[in-house]
Amino acid sequence: MSVTFEEAQRCPKCSTPGEVQNDEVRPGPNGSKLHVIRCMNERCSWYDTDWIVQLDPDGTVPVRDTAQPKSFPPFTGMTTEKAREQAALDDLRNRGG
Secondary structure: OEEOHHHHOEOOOOOOEOEEOHHHOEEOHHHOEEEEEEOOOOOOOOOOOEEEEEEOOOOOEEOOOOOOOOOOOOOOOOOHHHHHHHHHHHHHHHHOO
């Protein structure tokens, strides 16, 4: 499935066409080009925010499949509680306590 560049150029929040930042076009995978688009609608919560649009050599923009659940390996490192304890200890050390 794909969309046109004009569709992908619209801001994800307010749907107004974004401005292509021509100085930031970069090569992408398989001969595609990555365009940086910026929302210029001052009333939008994404005003002055950039997003990337991949333009394939055939002129289409691939649509990301977001229906798949993300699958990350379990993280066995620091928990939120341990991180807070460590931050408190670091704060005490920095204060000289």
